[in-house]
Amino acid sequence: MLLLTAILFPMIAGTLVSVRPANAEKAQNMRYAAVLIVTDVLGILSILYGSSFTLFRLTDKAVMRFAFDDFGRIVTAAVLVLYTAVCFYAFEYMKMEERPNVFFGFYFVSMGALLAVCMSANLITLYFCFELATLSSVPLVLHEQTKAAVAAGLKYLFYSIAGALMGLLAVFFVYYYSSGEGEFTLGGFLDSSLLSGNEGVFLAVIFVGILGFGTKAGMYPMHGWLPTAHPIAPAPASSLLSGIIAKAGVVAIVRLIYYSVGTELLRGTWVQYAWMCLCMLTILMGSTCAFREKVMKKRLAYSTVSQISYILLGLSLLSADGLKGGILHLLAHAVSKGCLFLVAGIFIYRLGKRNVSELKGVGKQMPVTMWCFMIASLSLVGIPPMGGFTSKWALAGAAIGDGMGVFAILPPVVLLISALLTAGYLFPVAVDAFFPGEEFESEGLEKKEPSFLMTVPLMALCLAALIVGVWGNQIVNMLTL
DSSP states (O other): OHHHHHHHHHHHHHHHHHHSOOSSHHHHHHHHHHHHHHHHHHHHHHHHHOOOEEEEESSSSOEEEEOOOHHHHHHHHHHHHHHHHHHHHHHHHGGGSSOHHHHHHHHHHHHHHHHHHHHBOBHHHHHHHHHHHHHHHHHHHTTTOOHHHHHHHHHHHHHHHHHHHHHHHHHHHHHHTBOTTOBOOTTOOBOHHHHTTOHHHHHHHHHHHHHHHHHHTTOTTSOTHHHHHHHHSOHHHHHHIIIIITHHHHHHHHHHIIIIIOHHHHTTSHHHHHHHHHHHHHHHHHHHHHHHOOBHHHHHHHHHHHHHHHHHHHHHTOSHHHHHHHHHHHHHHHHHHHHHHHHHHHIIIIIOOOBGGGGTTHHHHOHHHHHHHHHHHHHHHTOTTSHHHHHHHHHHHHHHHTOOTHHHHHHHHHHHHHHHHHHHHHHHHHHHHHOOOTTSOOTTOOOOOOOHHHHHHHHHHHHHHHHHHHHHHHHHHTSOO
């Protein structure tokens, strides 16, 4: 019952507070903060003490059930950290937007939906919660209700629904070739006697499922919604979309491959090699597009396309080390990219600047903000001791250790090339911000540092990136994988 309470409370309480807002802005924000704090407490209690809970039964095999394992716990922790940081940041940022109560309403509903994705005990439950996470996050994209925002929201919706339906096809086949209720089991739960003789068709369907759930994670060729939706959404929404909502696709793939089908069936098949190739192609394509992009938020969106495929590349190794490396990068990317999108929002909120070329000398106006940008960039590039270094080291080691010939060499090479490109599209921003050149007129510049409601979340996410870098391996090694 604790798990269900943790899921439903933010949805119901957040909606009620948004529908009946307080007269004063400060009082309304206090209400939202109270809902968030209670949700965080429920989430932490669920991580520590949560057990399985059956909601209802659809058929003999299809059961709506929630339960926790080590993987679900660690992703839930990431959800709580990023949503908490974004909430306090949004108290300030949403002053420049209309209908903040609508934003916060869907913010809390999407939070509950993502917690449900993490706590799902089988593929049927996960699919329903996955769709709910999509539907509740679409309004965050089209919040401004301009023509461009509506178009971006619809593109996100259509891509997500198409991908989810592809994933649903895989779910149907998994349940058909399994016995029992399909409870997530590390190593899979397929019935080999039922599957015998049908492996070819099954492998093709599973590959379709990977592509489908990979749509949410921005994997080529279903990545097109990301560069469209992120730049147009409010900065708090972009941070959530990139940092954690897109990770719902990663969670679904982990549950499909590692906890339902099993890695042994796929290892060494065309599915594994095709999946690896698509991940490496996405990494290079996303990094290259980000390097060439001039709009800050769109640059970060293309970066997300690349960086989430680091996680998928680790998963495609179909090994315990690959899964651990993927989980590490999930954590490192969530806090690092979440921070970078919030910084991009400060550029818009305080300076009205959206293009990279406009950010020269910004470090002299808002040094704290730019230092947070630099620290998060160090993590994303993979500079020790930040989280991005630890995760990329783990991913490269997992690939080399698998001994798959050329496919043991290519992933580390691709990671290195992408790291250089990442440095190329992030570090110059910080350098120009702090060292704009002699021709830049710095005298008389007014300090534009935002309030603590914006800067403290940035610093907290930077600290989280450092924690992942220093203690990430110990955390992941505690998991039962």
